[in-house]
Amino acid sequence: MTGHPKTIFVLTGAGVSAESGLGTFRDRGGLWARFDPMKLATPEAYAADPDTVLDFYDHRRRGVVAAEPNAAHRALARAEARCAARGGRLFLCTQNVDDLHERAGSRAVTHMHGELLKARCCACGAVTPWRADLSRADDCPACGASGRMRPDVVWFGEMPMHLDAIEAALAAADLFVAVGTSGAVYPAAGYVRQARSLGIPTCEINLEPSDNADAFDEARYGPASEALPRYLADLGL
Structure with a gap:
């Protein structure tokens, strides 16, 4: 122009x-070529197996923190x-x-x-900066609810x-x-x-x-x- x-x-x-x-997602060798997004990036996957979902995002979060x-x-x-x-x-x-x-x-x-270096509480909706690993043992800094924190990212279906x-x-x-x-x-x-x-x-x-x-x-x-x-x-x- x-x-x-x-x-x-x-x-x-x-x-x-x-x-x-x-990593990219849809290219050959991308994340969704190696992992099933329906088992890792949906609200249903999180409800069924939160530990596996949180572990997947912990690995991705560490990669983001290390990247330049x-x-x-x-x-x-x-x-x-x-x-x-x-x-x-x-x-x-x-x-x-x-x-x-x-x-x-x-x-x-x-x-x-959304942003991987933030976590959202499923109980109160509060969003908190989060650079460390995320587990069900973590309490929400805003409301104190335990086991209700998830990555503040958009999953399939959201x-x-x-x-x-x-x-x-x-x-x-x-x-x-x-x-x-x-x-x-x-x-x-x-x-x-x-x-x-x-x-x-x-x-x-x-x-x-x-x-x-x-x-x-x-x-x-x-x-x-x-x-x-x-x-x-x-x-x-």
């Missing part, structure tokens, strides 16, 4: 964090600051449950699938978070960019077509074409740590 877009909507997926050592942001995360943080400096906005919506965007310097991140804010930001955007997404998980996979219906230019940045690659106006392929900084530089960011 020509000129500088004032309001950019960026959607990120697992491909952004893959180069930081965090990569060049793609840092490029988005710089772009956010530069957009703001020229009176614009970069709305960063992520499907990722890690905190690498924040640790790279992004100041406003909307986690539509509604994504912050949908109203996401829809409003998408409607206000001048440019839609999806980075490292599979194009297979809705509602996120539908945002590109929603953007196009509003006349918003769209671009996919990915290691390879996503499931909905045909819906994008433009595509840049390669590792996110290389392709995304180049694309943002082309935008003057």
